Amino acid sequence: MYKIPANTLFMGKRLIYMPECHSTNDEASKLIGAGGEVNGTIMITDKQVAGKGQRGNRWEAAPAKNLTFSIVITPTRFSAINQAYLTMVVSLGIHDWLSRTLQQKKVYIKWPNDVLVADRKVCGILIENHITGNFISHAIVGIGLNINQETFQAPLAVSLKMLTGKAFNLQNCFEQVVACIESRYLMLEQNEFVLIKAEYLERLYWIGEPHYFISAGKRFSGIITGTDESGRLVIDVNGTSKTFDVKEVSFVR
Template structure:
């Protein structure tokens, strides 16, 4: 059971706790459709049976050891063409929250995975509904590995493992801190601070301005990330000085070519 009192205006003031559910994002969407929802509501579970990541990837987590939640926002001030700003704000909020415990090696892997060096700590999945040319509601799904210490894949990690923690973290405390950090950056995009947030995002981006191998259409190429465009596409400069732009899932980061 989650009972928190975050120092926020609205984020996390209402918590809907479900011991188990199929998907917190789906529950949030159902709440929005019923029109019985307040901005900042968090749906959180100990066990998500059909959690998903970006573009249909699955998300698995040990029961009761991590933070698995969805946050309902109402960013009607954002045009649909600017929806990547929400990714930037939420990712920065999660990054700053975890930086309290991991001062080194923490990055945002484009577009919104959280990495500690070359291992994934968590991911963010944002699903928007539109009202005309603007966003109506956003469901921000967040999965963060906290106290879990065993994973089926070698590229996964957790806060506990990364920090070499001697004891488990209190999930209530962490949830309150997470709500506060996300609201901080959400209010900044509401005030239109797009450029300053983009600079912060690039500063903590995984592999930014470093030469690494990538894969597109099954072929390896050497390049460096030089930025993102207004819609969130990733800009990579190749060794031949060609500038390429990629949408989600159009390019793959290669760790060991």
């Protein structure tokens, strides 16, 4: 059972706790379909049996060990062409909290919205935007944050407990991370697009470094230089800038 965050303006003020569910994003979608959405509503569960990840992957989370929740957002006339900025502010909010919690460890955002510590994935984000006309009518922000789990099938997954050797209070973590996300989201409501993107790029994994990638089954070397106006990854390949969408490129480590 989770309590309503005391330190937010609107996120989590309506909190729906489910001991177990298929997917918090799916439950949020049902809520919206029934006309029951309220801006900032959070659906949270202890056990998610079919959590969603990027690229159609499943999210691995042991019951009652991690944070698995979805935030329903209904932006005020937020143009669909700027939807990449929602990904940025959510990623930045989680990055802010992790950086404060893990002060001696380097935290990065791996494009488009995974969060890594020591080259290992500690958080995954899946945002489902619903567009009406030229605007986002609502968005479902699904978050999986590894807190106290000690083993994973995925070789590059890691939790806060694995990184620090200590257990964390899930309620405290929940309240703190939601407050950080809300703080960043309010920047979006104030149209601070230039600052948001600059801070996102400052924290971007592999930016400005030569690395290998795979696209269309071919391995190539390139340097990440940033993202374009649609949020696609920009990689310099032998002096030519190429853009890639989420399913068009993968990182080689």
